[in-house]
Amino acid sequence: MTSTTDGHIVKRFDEEMQEMHDGVLQMGALARRQIRQAVKSLQAEDPSAARNVIERDSDVNELDKILNAQVEQILARRQPMASDLREILTIEKIATDLERVGDEASKIAQLAVHFFEKQSAVPNYQLLSEVTKTARFVESMLQESLEAFDEKHLDRACNVIRMGSELDGEFRTSIRHLTTFVMEDSRTIGHFIDIVLGIRALERIGGHAKNIGGYVIYLLTGRDVRHEPLDQLLREISL
């Protein structure tokens, strides 16, 4: 439920809430850029670009700390209730998930360093294409979840949850493709294992995006949907 009045009687409260809201979007934009840059560093066979991604993870961590401090302050000073309280708790949880997204993006960048700096043989492009495909999907999930938060959009939040179910299928398909490739050429087994780890990291990013979708549903409805089956959830929200 969002207010239909002109805002909080104490304007500073609304400003602080907006500041945190914007902080989440800033952190989300940075996390998405990290994913894109990590995957690009793999495609471009660029370990230096990959090292930049790894270094920039500290920026994501810093934003997490700032947001958590703001949450603590506003809880102590303002004693927010109802939708304000839910929004603040949601912001805290989203920040945690975005920090983890940053970590997973770093792991993907680590792959580029591993392949193109430390190894003599680079992985086959067909193996890397599975990473690119999965990365596109999870980045769109993350975008959808952050826009659902920004717009307080219940439909889009539910859409992210649906995409989470699709991601499971995408992941299994990728593993099947990779397995087929390795069976044709067993010398690629080493790269296969590394690529699977990369895709796992992306799958976890998708999981975090799905979490964010769930937090937005909680923000808008007050209902914790984290462990509920999708079809039951959608029925009850009547979408």
Added chain:
Amino acid sequence: MSAPDSNIGVTFPRDHRETVGQIEHPNFKIRCRDLNVFYGENQAIFDVSLDIGSNEVIAMIGPSGCGKSTLIRCFNRMNDTINGCRVDGSIEMDGEDVNSNEIDVVLLRARVGMVFQKPNPFPKSIYENVAYGPRIHGLTNGKEELDSAVESSLLRAGLWDEVADRLDEPGTGLSGGQQQRLCIARAISINPEVILMDEPCSALDPIATARIEELIDELKRNYSIAIVTHSMQQAARVSQRTAYFHLGYLIEVGETEKIFTNPSHQLTEDYITGRFG
């Protein structure tokens, strides 16, 4: 009318005036139905229906002038003391209509005690403040029983340890928080069934307030308590149910945790998030 729990995100708009939430209590002490209260030509309460449960604390919140104090004053007919005040509708306690001509109002006010915003001890000793009620109601036989009743009341009000050695001193000589606990001791000395509290802590410092809130938590084991408060944090801390009033209407009533985390009416949401106005 109640907001169905299965409809996620259902909200009642600001202009919706029928009460949202559960007005009934399965084990009610006071049942109030279709209550309208007038001060002369001015209507202060509109069609309010609400149960006060046994052994519960129910908080009444809302902006100034919304009818919270008017409502609780109906329960012990304190509004009888106001010229031109008229009450329509029904208020029953244990099946008896409290507004019936056959009701002994003095006895009613013994059963439904009241604690006010400003502590108002009698200009008597601490002992006499508490002994007065049992004495005039004939609740005790002899001095020994009276002493015991005074001690018991002061113990239950959490004041005994602080005043045991000076019961002859004037009640007005105590601190604000102690005076309020003395008033609570006075109210419970005549074994009420319901205690009405009209902003009991608004004149007290935070430590005295915390003591009163602790006391309320203990008292609810034996009494039903209706507390009017302007502090939403206090309402959230002390009550099991909360009722939100707006311009004389009961807008929403429900479990306190729901009201303060996910209210169903837009007006309730606006008020408790500070966007009312």
